Amino acid sequence: MDHRPQAWGRPRDDVYGAYDHSYMQDNGPKQNTQQPIVTGTSVIGIKFKDGVVMAADNLASYGSLARFTDVKRLRPFAGTSIVGFSGDISDMQYLDRHLIDLSLSEAYESPDKPRLSAANLHRYLAKLLYSRRSKFDPLWNHLLVGGLDDAGEPFLAAADLLGSTYSSPSLATGFGAMLAQPIMRRYAPDEESAKKLSREEAVNIVKEAMKVLFYRDARSLDSYSLAIVTKDGVELKENEKLEDQSWAFADRIKGYGTQTV
C-alpha cells in the first residue's frame, strides 16, 4: 500500500495500473474557459407600449443532452428590470449572484426607491462582460436586459460575451436570432410600431415565437419562463407550457429520433 500523501485519493496503482498524469495538465499554458459546458438556448424579448416582454425556456443542456429541465434563465433585478441569460449556465449563476449583491447594495444606499434602471444595469453588465473578455476569461453568455430607461421609456438591449451591445424593438439571442427575430420583426419592425403594440399582442407574439423555437431548435423545451416588465414592476411566470402545438408540418419528416421507419 502506498501511503505517500501524493497518492491519497488516487486510484491504486496495484489495482488500476500507473496513474496517467497527462490528464492532470501539469504543464502547458493556463487555460481559461474555452467553451461553454452546460448551456441555455435562446432568449427572446420585445418592447410594447408600456414595457417589455421577455421569454426563455427552462432547459439547461449538456451538449446535446437535455440535462436539467427546470432551470430558470430569466432573473428579475431589484423588482424593476429583467435579465435573460443564454449561454453558459455556471456563468449565469455567477452573474446572478453578482446581481443579487449589486441589488442589495443599491437597496442599502436608497431603501425607498430603486435607482439602477434597466439602462444603467445593461451598461454595467456590458462593462463587466467586456472586462472579463479583456482578461481572456470571458463570461460565456449572451444577455438581454429589459425594463425601463431613465426617462421611463421601455428599454431592451443585448450584451454578449465580448461586451458588444446593441438594441432593437425586438431582440433574440442564439438560434432565436434566426428563428424568432423575423417573426417578431413582422409585428414590430421599428420603434413606432412597437409603441403601438398592446401588452396582450406582445405576449402573444412571444408565445408564438417560443413555439416556433421549440419546433425547430433541437436544444429547446416546451416549458418556459415569461416575464412582463412595466412601470409597475416585473411579472414573472416561470412554469409556462407551450399551447396548441401542431406538428402537422413535420408529418413527412423522417429519419431522426426513435422512429423505426
Added chain:
Amino acid sequence: MFRNNYDNDSVTFSPQGRIFQIEYAGEAVKQGSVVVGIASKTHVGLFASVPGNKKSKADLGARGTKQRNAEELSSYQKKLFEIDEHTAIAIAGLTSDARVLSNFMKQQCLGHRLTYGRPIPIHTLVGMIGEKAQINTQVYGKRPYGIGLLVAGVDENGPHLFEFQPSGMTEEMVAFAIGARSQMARTYLERNIDKFADCSKEELVKHGLRALKESLVQDKELTVENTSVGLVGLTEGPKGRPIIEPFKLYDGFEVKTWIESVSEGQGGEGPEAEGETAPEGMDVDS
C-alpha cells in the same frame, strides 16, 4: 516640558480617549473662511465669502470667490468647485488637501458615469470620501485631511447637502456652515430652518447670503469680489419628470443683484426675517 505627548500621530489615543491629530485637523477647518450650504426641495445652494474686501486686489487673483490670504499681495482662493454636472463642493481648510479629495471625487464621478451610465448618487460619493478620509485616521504614517467640505448635489432622490469632516464623518444636512466664525451662520440657519424646504431658487440665495453676512467680521460687507454662489437643482423636464439643472457658479457681477437685495434690508433683515438682535456670541473661532 509641557509638551503634549499624545499628538504625534493619528493612531495614538490620549489617556482621555482623544486623538489629537484629528482634533487639530478639525481646527484647520475652523481656520478656513466660512462656507454655507442650504438645501430646498428642488435646489441646493453653496455660498462662500471671505473676510476683507479690498477691491483693488480683485484683479490680481484668480476668478471666483476669493479668500484674502494673510499676505497683502497674495492671490484669492477659490472656494466652490464643480465636481461633476450634478454635484459640487465648498471647501474650508487646507486647499491642497481639498485638491486631492476633489480630484478623487471627479474620478469617481466619471467612473460611475462610464460603468453605469448615470450620475453618481450623492450618498455614494460622500460615502467614498468618508471611507478614504477615515483610513487616514487609522493607519500609522498617514495624517487626516485638513479639510472640511460641504458637498451639494442632486440625484434621483432629489437635492442633497452633506457635511464632511477630516475625521471621515459625513452627515446629511438641511443647511450647514463650516469655517471661521461659522457658528454665527449656523445660528441664522437654525432660526430659519423651517423655511428652506419650500424656498425658490432666489429665496435660497438670499438666505445663504444672509447667513454669510452673519459670519462677517465687523465693518466688512459682502461684495462682488468676495462673494460667490453655486446652485444645482432639479427642474421639470418633458412628461413631468425631473431633470438635472447642472451646477452653475455665480461670480462677480453675476451676484451683484443678489448682494444688493440682501443689503437693502440692512435694518429689517430682509422681508420676512424676524429682525432679531445680533446672534449670541458663542465660541467663535477667530
